[in-house]
Amino acid sequence: MSDSRAAILSRIRDLNLEKKEHPVIPDFEKNGDVKSQFINSLVASHVSVIEGNLDTSLFEQITSKNDIIYSNVDELSSLSTIQKDQLEDQLTLSSLDHVIVRGEIGVGENGAIWLPEINIEKRVMSFITLHLIVIVSKNDLVHDMHQAYSKIKELPGFGLFVAGPSKTADIEQSLVIGAHGPKRMTVLLTD
């Protein structure tokens, strides 16, 4: 195995290619109101957006009585209908109706939201639930991906930009929401 390593590296080095510099990424001009850009991007990606505060009563409108809910947001922990240790069981995971997590950064140009693993509890959680609810603070919005990446100071073992419910257009290019993961996504934009 290590033979191939040495062979590949020496094949490359033997070419003696003239080294080209890494370019400098300029500070692109940012225009417009980032909040409305963010909301427009999300809506275009089939995400429902609510503006409001972390008030548990808000969630009564978007959940139903016997739903299975897990909230990884401390202020909303009373909404959880299952305990943390139950997430170890894959069948329980697979029956999750709503998962509530906090997003760290929201990107205006595409609606992407950064979810580091510490905000998710189990990595699969934000994919396996039927409905993903993400809380984003208006103070954490940026215009574009360059700004977003420069804000990520600590690299999580796993982190994700999520930009909408799971979707596919693999059958004749007809859009279907809910391919494998969430069929629904809601963003709560807080002050």
Place this chain on the structure above:
Amino acid sequence: MSHSQKAAEFVQNEAKTNWHNETLWWVRNKRDISTQKIPEWEELRSLGSAVKENVMTNLADYLEEFEKNATANGIHVHWAADGQEHNRIVQSILEQHNAKKVVKSKSILTEECGLNHHLEDIGIEVVDTDLGERIVQFAKQPPSHIVLPAIHMKKEEISELFHKHLQTEEGNNDPQYLTEAARQHLREKFLNADVAITGVNFGIAETGGFVVCTNEGNADMGVHLAPVHIASMGIEKLIPRFEDLGIFTRLLARSATGQPITNYTSHFHRPESGKEIHVVLVDNGRTAQLGREKFRNSLKCIRCGACMNTCPIYRRSGGYSYNSTVPGPIGSILSPGFDLKKNKSLPFASTLCGSCSDVCPVKINIHEQLYEWRQVIVSEGLDASPKKFAMKVASKVLGSSKLYFSLGKMARKSLSTLPNKMIYNNLNAWGKQRDLPKPPKESFKEWYKKNRS
């Protein structure tokens, strides 16, 4: 079979060919609308190209940096000189874990290595989990497009396949219904998989991590449920820095489908506790391509598929006409590097209109490289098309004005009286799907003499 022979098969179904053509052009239009929303789009393309230039010319250093940082992150890094070695490495990881069930998300590289066949031969169940890839897997076909694997199929055909494999209602062609059936079927596969295999969109040298982009979330469903994640990565997939992702996440989805970003852009740096991540770095002809100065640029490709969607040949000839893992314009410059003889017809499957180079997010000079391959193929005497004979004759005739005018006169007379068989035969490759225009009574020179002198 040559490209034109395979294309002839595809165009037999005229309605489907038209649909294929129009649908891909529609995707191309979505790309245009989406890229026009970014004022610095052209600058971004140049940046993407320059970053990849930096990668190509420092590849060995970046590979070592990636390996060092990934290992420190607790990721196992493997090196494979070719597809077979890649498959053996994957097999040995599966054996260590006694794995029998594998879920796989879209990976053109594993397709290139023939991984599925290799694993199936040793009794392992491999399930492709991207909806399009699952469809073609049911049909026992390879993907016909790198981003839209089942774009050559109509919903009626998919419905039939699902009826057979997933017991869906016969004749129910509703995409929503069919997707739901696949969701249920694949959910069960995800929950029971021993190992999940994915491709890699970007490997980051500076941080020793990698990024996988999907819309369906199938890669993540697989890897976060299975105890072991194997990521297969071509060595050209590296980018130097974490900040470079800002460039490439903006370029990729807009070029591919016109979306502003893929739904899920997942960044892997350390395994979840109690789990494993393996990265297999694969050469398989890439260092050879790096050594071909005129074709080196093709390694910048981020596999967005834009050159396919825009190509007037691809849209009308379908992905299978190229008979290689990566079809379309970029495939036609990559495949001759693997096997020039087998793929010698591909660089000719182009009008050299340059539309591919115009849309390419990393500014690969695709049409120029196609032209370069043509030179190589002709100079090695590999082109044996009927056009070659015709071209030889043409160069004689066009080289002598006397011959040109007397033959012209003859042709104007004989074309209107000769039987079709004499005109449309194997020597006339241009006459296959086209009719010659009616020959004029006189040449321009004769007309000019009469009227203007």
